[in-house]
Amino acid sequence: MENLSEHKSGTSIEKYFSSDGLYKVISIGSYGLNNEYIDQGIRAVKNKTTESKLVRSGQLTMVLNDKTANGNLIGRCLLISTDNEFIVNQRTEIIIPGPDLNGNYAYYYLNGPFRSKVKRIAQGGTQIYVNYSSVKKQKINYPIKDEQIKISKLLKIIKKLITLYDRKLKLLSQVKKYFLDNLFVEKEYPNLRFKGFTDAWEQRKLGEIFKFSQGLQVPIDQQLEKKEENTERFIRIVDVTQDNIPQRFVYNPTGKGRVNLDDIFFVRYGAVGTIGHGFKGVIANNLFKVIPLIDINPLFWFYQFSDIRFNSRLKALSASTSMPAINFNTLRKMIISNTSIVEQNKIGTILKSLDNLLTLYENEQQHLTEIKKTLLNTMFI
Incomplete structure (x- = not known):
């Protein structure tokens, strides 16, 4: 890389910071995870020192520090497209592409797999850093x-x-x-x-619109990892709260706890208020289905039940114990808009x-x- 570009190091310029300063300051917090500039509102006055840290159009800046150990920021680059607007603070390097290196190409290359090389040569513990003297020795393909x-x-x-x-x-x-x-x-x-x-919308008790039906209790040794004939998907709390969970299947000749795609169900114990919709199978006994007593549109009620204000009310109804739970008698008395x-x-x-x-x-x-x-x-x- 050192054969394709020149570089210039940033230095501490905090003493030149001013709210009415001319230049925008690029520091660690200026680097977004999308490799775009984040304006922190930090400005610096114009003088010989700050002018020496100006970044020109077509040049890049690279952050050499990371506030964490996971390396989300270290090695990220910004591509500057204007003159006389940005200056760099300490731990940021100005990269000046040479005649054989296009600035836009360098921007995508350095923010691509090249960052893995930078991470490998990083030092430190809870806050990692890298020296540009090591970065510039890394090879790039062009x-x-x-x-x-x-x-x-x-x-x-x-x-x-x-x-x-x-x-x-x-x-x-x-x-x-x-x-x-x-x-x-x-x-x-x-x-x-x-x-x-x-x-006007009616204000009715929830128990006048729905009845509640708890799911099916199935011992774990009777839950199958592969679907067999006459089995149905067994829907657990983790299927609602997490993605890409391996499915389970059960026999359910009684039909208890069965839900179709339009049905709405809730978590009753623990993660109280979590709502399920768009599932087909059998819900577990720590879930319960709401069954309409009148003509309803399931989508309307799904969105109303999904609203954060309803969810907060539902949680407030749960017992204040180590394992929150919804009491059906209390739930029936909840006032809801229809x-x-x-x-x-x-x-x-x-x-x-x-x-x-x-x-x-x-x-x-x-x-x-x-x-x-x-x-x-x-x-x-």
Whole structure:
């Protein structure tokens, strides 16, 4: 690396910090996990010392310290695209690409698998660090300049797409939160109504709308790790609270505790209030299903039950013991908002559409991230 670039070390410039300073200061906290600059609001005045630490357009900065032992930050680089805006503080190195190294290519390369090399030469314990004198001796692979430019352009496009999906996800999440915050407000007239709906919402006891049915108790030695004929999936608390848990299967000739995809169920003991929906199988006896006594839209109730305010009320009802538990008699008396089935259908459909979009964007973002990771691991070997 030392044959392809020059470098300049940062030094302590804290005494030149000023709220009305001209320059933005790059320090350890300026490096985001997405390899983007984080503005901490730290500024420094202009003088000979700070001018000597200016970073020019097309140059990079590398962080040489990490506040933790896991190395999430160490070796990360920022690519500077403006002149006379940024200066570096101590433990940050300015990297100046030479004529054979494109700055954009270097940015993606150094933030790619190259960081593993930096971690391997890091020193320290609870807070690790690396000396740039060791970093610059590491070898990097590079094609001709034109190919470097093409590679960096491709990676830049993918990065922009990932950022775009991230913004869409944040915006949609805000929209969904706004709907939930203004629909399920525990009063007769919600803050948000859709066109054509003006009637007051009923305030009813939960036991007038649902009855509760506890799941099936199955000894662990009767829970199968592989599905056999006439067995059903056995749904436990861990299946609701954790991802990628190996499934269990049980025989259930009585049908007790059986749930279908539209059914809603809750954790009764321990992780009180955790909600399950979209499962098919048999729930365990520390879970319970809510069975409607009137015509309802399951999605409407799933979203109302998922709201943090309902969850807080549910937890408050649980016994204050070492093992919190929901008392069915108390739960039946809980007051809950109910509206017409037509309005329930409308609300459920809209919120489900938002969730479908969120899932779509999450999958697209994850797919692009995997493509980027594959490209980095195959091109920068």
